[in-house]
Amino acid sequence: xxxxxxxLISSRDEDRRFVSAIAKNVGVGxxxxxxxxxxxxLSDVHPRSLIxxxxxxxDPTDGEKKIVSPDSLIxxxxxxxxxxxxxxxxxxxxxxxxxxxxxxGQAFEIPPSIRAIQKTLSRLAFPSPIIALTDKTFNHYRELxxxxxxxxxxxxxxxxxxxTQLNDEFFTRWIQSAYLxxxxxxxxYFPPQTQIQRLLVKKTDDRVTTLHAIQAFFAKExxxxxxxxxxxxxxxxxxxxxxxxxxxDEQGTPIRHLTKRDTRFDLDGGGITIEFAxxxxxxxxxxxxxxxxxxxxxxxxxxxxxYLEQDYKASNYIPSAGxxxxxIIQSGLSLQFCCKPRTRTxxxxxxxxGKSFKSFKDGFQFVGCLTYLS
Amino acid sequence: MLTVTKEDNGDHLVVxxxxxxxxxxxxxxxxxEPKDSLTVFCKQVHRINSxxxxxxxxxxxxxxxxxxxxxxxxxxxxxxxxxxxxxxxxCGAEIGSIIVPFRCTKCETSLRGKMKVEDVKTRxxxxxPIKCPKCSAQAEFDDYPDEYxxxxxx
Numbered sequence: 001x002x003x004x005x006x007x008l009i010s011s012r013d014e015d016r017r018f019v020s021a022i023a024k025n026v027g028v029g030x031x032x033x034x035x036x037x038x039x040x041x042l043s044d045v046h047p048r049s050l051i052x053x054x055x056x057x058x059d060p061t062d063g064e065k066k067i068v069s070p071d072s073l074i075x076x077x078x079x080x081x082x083x084x085x086x087x088x089x090x091x092x093x094x095x096x097x098x099x100x101x102x103x104x105g106q107a108f109e110i111p112p113s114i115r116a117i118q119k120t121l122s123r124l125a126f127p128s129p130i131i132a133l134t135d136k137t138f139n140h141y142r143e144l145x146x147x148x149x150x151x152x153x154x155x156x157x158x159x160x161x162x163x164t165q166l167n168d169e170f171f172t173r174w175i176q177s178a179y180l181x182x183x184x185x186x187x188x189y190f191p192p193q194t195q196i197q198r199l200l201v202k203k204t205d206d207r208v209t210t211l212h213a214i215q216a217f218f219a220k221e222x223x224x225x226x227x228x229x230x231x232x233x234x235x236x237x238x239x240x241x242x243x244x245x246x247x248x249d250e251q252g253t254p255i256r257h258l259t260k261r262d263t264r265f266d267l268d269g270g271g272i273t274i275e276f277a278x279x280x281x282x283x284x285x286x287x288x289x290x291x292x293x294x295x296x297x298x299x300x301x302x303x304x305x306x307y308l309e310q311d312y313k314a315s316n317y318i319p320s321a322g323x324x325x326x327x328i329i330q331s332g333l334s335l336q337f338c339c340k341p342r343t344r345t346x347x348x349x350x351x352x353x354g355k356s357f358k359s360f361k362d363g364f365q366f367v368g369c370l371t372y373l374s
Numbered sequence: 375m376l377t378v379t380k381e382d383n384g385d386h387l388v389v390x391x392x393x394x395x396x397x398x399x400x401x402x403x404x405x406x407e408p409k410d411s412l413t414v415f416c417k418q419v420h421r422i423n424s425x426x427x428x429x430x431x432x433x434x435x436x437x438x439x440x441x442x443x444x445x446x447x448x449x450x451x452x453x454x455x456x457x458x459x460x461x462x463x464x465c466g467a468e469i470g471s472i473i474v475p476f477r478c479t480k481c482e483t484s485l486r487g488k489m490k491v492e493d494v495k496t497r498x499x500x501x502x503p504i505k506c507p508k509c510s511a512q513a514e515f516d517d518y519p520d521e522y523x524x525x526x527x528x
Binding site: 224225226229232233236237240260261262307308309311312314315319320321322323324326327330331356357358361 | 397424427459460475477516
């Protein structure tokens with residue numbers, strides 16, 4: 001068996017240049033295929049290979065459509081790590097939750113391209129994570145997020161192309177760290193000599209002072225005020241998730257998710273660590289909680305929301321808003337989760353250097369979710 | 375923390391919001407129950423988090439459901455950014471004016487200017503530069519019109 005490869009499915013030259021450069025920098029192989037049919041013919045592929053899949057050019061109207069009612073859509077509670085299990089036929093899925101955003105009783109279509117890809121993936125010998133390459137964040141591509149099983153199992157990441165050059169150095173480190181090792185904290189995503197700043201949040205009252213410290217840091221680094229505001233808001237949302245949504249008891253039951261968000265208390269589990277670092281090209285902030293309770297399906301659901309297509313409805317029953325991660329993505333920040341179950345979750349935001357607001361907006365963006373066991 | 379300054383003109387209530395909108399903000403307590411009409415000036419709102427958005431939508435939706443005429447003025451940049459990603463952030467109320475970001479081409483100072491929504495539309499979303507108060511050079515609109523004004527194009 002050969003070493004790991006980055007496998008690209010795209011007809012765009014920009015994608016070929018980007019992925020081949022990353023592969024060269026990381027020191028892994030590069031395979032360029034035009035279609036999933038070509039990928040299905042591959043044999044002897046290393047299990048740590050990654051698939052980069054160009055999605056923006058997909059035509060969801062290809063072939064014969066199949067009408068499926070919302071009730072037959074699935075959210076399997078066990079669709080986590082076991083990628084080797086073959087996917088059941090889509091008509092046999094049991095409905096556990098209704099797919100959010102779809103009106104009850106409204107039928108919709110599963111694109112045949114997605115069905116074909118699911119079948120291809122189930123036949124592959126290697127459980128490669130897929131990185132979707134798109135022109136916008138993936139909540140704009142309804143076809144991609146229609147089957148939550150597909151998203152949770154396979155499309156682990158989404159790179160959003162921008163009009164200017166993607167940052168090869170950052171993505172080289174991202175690929176090296178995220179997939180070829182089990183990373184912890186922000187350090188693996190930066191050059192070895194990079195200074196890492198650290199803060200410890202021990203009580204809810206520390207949240208505001210922490211946000212002020214981060215704002216002051218990036219303002220001192222001459223980041224544009226609007227970019228600083230977005231960074232601060234992103235960290236605020238990750239902190240609230242870590243304080244209220246992450247904590248679990250010994251049985252794995254959430255213990256703080258119904259706590260009113262203005263409640264003051266000492267944090268469970270010893271506190272939350274924040275790390276942040278900066279280079280001349282990019283920066284990152286990591287919020288680490290000691291719970292390791294990340295649920296990939298819940299994250300995928302939250303990231304798939306599109307409040308430009310549906311109204312936001314404020315729930316009276318749960319204190320959280322359910323808008324934090326959506327807001328982070330819409331603000332242009334990149335979001336990455338790394339979770340070691342029952343041990344820790346690193347929730348990270350990354351962003352290009354933002355001395356001007358437009359340079360920030362024109363920079364890279366991606367969304368990623370990684371769960372590792374060891 | 376959010377501070378609210380109120381001008382109660384009988385049936386017409388005018389409020390000025392200043393600060394950050396988050397989980398600690400109780401709009402009903404701060405603003406009360408407007409009777410006939412409510413105008414909300416927002417240019418001093420510099421931060422809003424997700425729970426703040428929830429509280430905002432909940433309160434102002436109720437205001438409109440109570441048949442109060444609601445209008446927003448001087449929607450801050452941070453609030454414009456929210457309405458561009460949450461389509462019902464304004465709850466269907468009118469927005470009379472917004473704050474627009476500028477950046478000086480010479481000294482790179484970030485500036486803010488106020489514009490009426492009707493003027494933005496009349497200009498075809500092309501915003502003319504302004505004079506930088508710091509160095510007198512030109513300050514240009516610091517965003518992409520199809521993104522910053524996307525809520526007006528829906």
